[in-house]
Amino acid sequence: MKITFIVPAIGKKPEQKYIGTWKMEPLTYGTLSALTPNEIEIDLYDDRIELIDYDIDTDLVVLSVETYTAKRAYAIAQRFRERQIPVVLGGYHVTLCPEEASLYSDCIVIGNAEGVWEQLLSDLKLGQLQKAYQGQAFYQRKCVDRSLYQGKKYLPITLVETGRGCCHDCDFCAITHYYHTYHKRDIDLIIGDLAASPHKHVFLVDDNLMADKANAKALFKAMIPLGIKWAGQGTLAMAKDPELLNLMKKSGCELMLIGFESLEQDNLKQMNKSFNLTLGEQNELVKRIHDAGIGIYATFVFGYDHDTLATIENTVRFAKKHNFYTAAFNHLLPFPGTPLYTRLLEQKRLIYDKWWLADDYTYGELAFVPKLMPAERLSTMCRQARKEFASFPTVLKRGLHAMQRSSPLMWGVFWAMNLRLGEEIDEKMNVPLGRNLDEFPK
Ligand code: SF4
Known part of the structure; x- marks a missing residue:
């Protein structure tokens, strides 16, 4: 099984490939990666610094959404959903606006993903992805997995x-x-x-x-x-x-x-x-x-x-x-x-x-x-x-x-x-x- 993480940018002017400002590594995805079982393949696209491959072969697309990036996250989600690839949305904007985010996704995570992420992946494997998962109060059992940042141009x-x-x-x-x-x-x-x-x-x-x-x-x-x-x-x-x-x-x-x-x-x-x-x-x-x-x-x-x-x-x-x-x-x-x-x-x-x-x-x-x-x-x-x-x-x-x-x-x-x-x-x-x-x- 393979999942694809995508970091959405705030947007782009028509003439822009991407916004070329300095960027820091996206911590959320390293945290999720650490919680993901080893047998699941992961790849990462960062819309702020590179082009997304919308034709990629994957079983799930995951986006962490901030208010500034919500519109673009929803547009990216739509491209994958048109190919019948399920999309999960999480992040603070989704928690603050769950009904809105549900309209643009197959599944949302409300609150922190820790505690429900493994359940979500096992439901996906069984073809039983739920519409919403309610995350737990904050806890973190693992250190961050930074291997997925390799080869990306981060500060x-x-x-x-x-x-x-x-x-x-x-x-x-x-x-x-x-x-x-x-x-x-x-x-x-x-x-x-x-x-x-x-x-x-x-x-x-x-x-x-x-x-x-x-x-x-x-x-x-x-x-x-x-x-x-x-x-x-x-x-x-x-x-x-x-x-x-x-x-x-x-x-x-x-x-x-x-x-x-x-x-x-x-x-x-x-x-x-x-x-x-x-x-x-x-x-x-x-x-x-x-x-x-x-x-x-x-x-x-x-x-x-x-x-x-x-x-x-x-x-x-x-x-x-x-x-x-x-x-x-x-x-x-x-x-x-x-x-x-x-x-x-x-x-x-x-x-x-x-x-x-x-x-x-x-x-x-x-x-x-x-x-x-x-x-x-x-x-x-x-x-x-x-x-x-x-x-x-x-x-x-x-x-x-x-x-x-x-x-x-x-x-x-x-x-x-x-x-x-x-x-x-x-x-x-x-x-x-x-x-x-x-x-x-x-
Ligand atoms: S609530 Fe806390 S984190 Fe938010 S602006 Fe005030 S001091 Fe900063």
């Missing part, structure tokens, strides 16, 4: 999961509404994955590494002997704990993605991220993280009800003042299943009910009406903020600061990432979600 960075979910409840966050709480992973399994990593640089993919601080400290202590360099994601709260910062640095932390989201207190209250307010002065917290020798990838979001043009300008000034390693200036996007989505729907402020399936929705476009400025203006301002932050003089100044805290590889990554930032913004902007009309004629 030389290993992705490792230390847990899933988050202890907070930000109103825009699809992840926390998928997992509801934080589930930590066994430290022995994490160390096993790290020790088997083919690269010395690792990205710890959890949305909030510090969701359980005591566990995070135990993990970082166990990581010290490995001598790796790593980046991860967390909240500004890490700056309040000197012991944590010290252990992070000792275990090889070089860069943390931190969701500042907004510098406006009223916005933080509205998004239910008030814990950022209670932490104290942001300038001081940033300084503590930088003083610990850790760079910051800062993310900001615009479109909450108290945002004005001045908010965006102040935020860019703040990001430039602190010479962040890099930063993202995103407009708010209502993901299905979140309180934000429900609020905007009730207030009749959604431009598209389902932007992820809308025919004319393109990447970078707003899907709702902001309160204090027109939607197009906000979209343009976000793009200008990114461009200003990626301008050559700014990159040069930030690069000199990054040199003080980065290993040679991370300093190289800084230039690769930041010098292409402006170009990447242009490449991705206005990509129609889902369809390359040449590939999927109507």
